Amino acid sequence: MDVVIVGAGPTGLALGIDLARRGVEALVVEREEGLFPGSRGKGIQPRTQEVFDDLGVLDAIRAVGGPYPARMIWKDGERIGEQPMFEEIPADEGTPYTDALMVAQWRTQEVLYARLVELGGRVAFGREVRGLEQDAGGVTVRFTDGTTARAGYVVAADGGRSVIRRTLGVGMTGETVDPASFLVADVRLTGLDRDHWHTFPAAGETGLALCPLAGTDDFQLQGRLPEGTGVELSLDGVRELVAAYTHLDAGHVTELRWISDFRPRTGLAERFRVGRVFLAGDAAHVHSPAGGQGLNTSVQDAYNLGWKLGAVLRAGAPEALLDTYEEERRANAADMLGLSTAVHRGEVQRGKATVQLGLGYRESSLSVDSRTAAAGIRAGDRAPDGRADGVRLFDAFRGPHWTLLGASLPDVRSLPSAPESYGPGVFLIRPDGYVGWAGDTTEGLREYAEGVGTLVVP
Incomplete structure (x- = not known):
């Protein structure tokens, strides 16, 4: 086995696709029994659309998504104003994609998974990693069921609480972006049109938002609640929240499909490479969801690492080429962490700064x-x-x-x-x-x- 990729999220699946088309034997392992079911990372930025074009999935991604609607602001049951979500960026010959695309994360992962399988790649579900050991010849990955896998390289794409990162002893530095309590959920409801991202501001910059998820019948609920607020992560808990913050009754919420609570924070791994093991995606950097940078930065980690692994494993490139992954991507991730935090705090507007078209590697040793x-x-x-x-x-x-x-x-x-x-x-x-x-x-x-x-x- 050339590469074991730990985690079948967008990062792991995108890397699996890139390696498969290069003839690199890679296995994606995922501790869960299936793909992630929630909408969480729903914004596909223009630069990531270019990546998806190259990976052969953009048409399928666009078919299951759609544009972002304008924000509709409500107060006391009345519509009081409409605002665009993003500043407008005109397209030109050099930049054919300038608008963020809304695609529920579970939809994105379905498309990536289908492409991986089409190229002959595979995902082993229900395989939870317990640890690993590496030597001069490769890496042995140990699973909780007592089995092992041996590969030349391992890529940890196993999320912000990465088992691989902790096993390697790599620290992560960051900060709490916002002390408030946050909630995100996928719900079915009645009483709101699907032409707007409905926002219901409350006192002290708290409030609720309900965004129709393109390509689905769901709304994504986002809540910024007073610090220390506890919400029951259930249909009844969501109904109570919607009734408290909007003009809708509890009965308007008909179904809860996925839910998660969190506190926005940033985190940047001290290293992105330890020997034959690489950190990618949330295992390497954790973002506030504001501005839609997390999933996009993660996919581009995979896109940067994929061709380098392919070059070393299949084209005779010197192994030192792999050092440029950390050189290029850690600096990029640090910049994106600062940007997503600034967007969260209202210091930067979504638009030209967040589409990621201006990112590059001028300072890289490869440039x-x-x-x-x-x-x-x-x-x-x-x-x-x-x-x-x-x-x-x-x-x-x-x-x-x-x-x-x-x-x-x-x-x-x-x-x-x-x-x-x-x-x-x-x-x-x-x-x-x-x-x-x-x-x-x-x-x-x-x-x-x-x-x-x-x-x-x-």
Whole structure:
């Protein structure tokens, strides 16, 4: 076995897909008997939509989701105003997706799971990890049923209370974002239209919100309650809450499908790699749900790590390439933690700051830019969409390969020109859609390619 992935959430499933399409033998293990049933991480940001496009699931994701509705504010049973959820960002040739997409998390996971199975991957449900040991040759994962699995690498995608992280002794630092009590639930109810995200503010910035979940018959209930408030996590408890904070009667709530209480906090693991074990998703960083950064940052962990594991395991890349996962993703996660906290506290508006299109790796050791006049896109930046040689760039990028723009070389997927928006030069696009190398000519490209062990360059 090449890789064992612990956790069948969005992170683990996305990584499983990426490895499967690279011919890497990976097993996803999940302690529960099925996929997560709740809507929790429902916001799919534009950058993650680009990732899903590459992984071959965007059409299916869009089919089970929909746009975010405007917020409708209520007071004493009366509608008092409507507000957009996000600041508007116009689409252009380089950024075809600019609006967040609402998809209940359980729907997202169903789509990812189906794609994984389609590619020949598998998930072993009901396999709870007890611990692991690693040596120079691999990692042995121990399960609570007494069985073991052996793999070259292990990826911990087992959530904020990660057993793997604790087993490794990796600390996590962070803070409580908000002392209030929070509740999130998926409910069925009557008495509200499905064209708005209904909010019911109360004293002291507490209140309740009921958001129609696109692609379902459910509403997601979100409650910010006074500190220390206890709510019975049951249908009766939800009915009592809805009756207390809205103009609806308890009887309007007809069904409770999933519920969870929590206190918003942040957490960042001190390390994302320990030997042959990697931390990803909530196991590595925990966010406030505000701004929809958690699931998206987690999926992009998987997207960053997948091509690097594939390169080392299947393309002869040096094992040191895997060190760049922590180098790139820990800094990115730290930035996203600050952003999600700022959104939660009302310091940053949802929109341009939260779509994640501006994130990149300019400071990474994998980002090499030798151009004399480095105008336009730089190494480490997200590679925008566009057209070159009559081909849409995202179509050219789609797949597990690297892409060369501005030159043509044997054994490299190439387009002799690059869009004007890129600026002058030659650009080598990484498998995860970022510019890895840029130069005035192809001089230096061979050395870079040998360093990542991925391309055959004469």
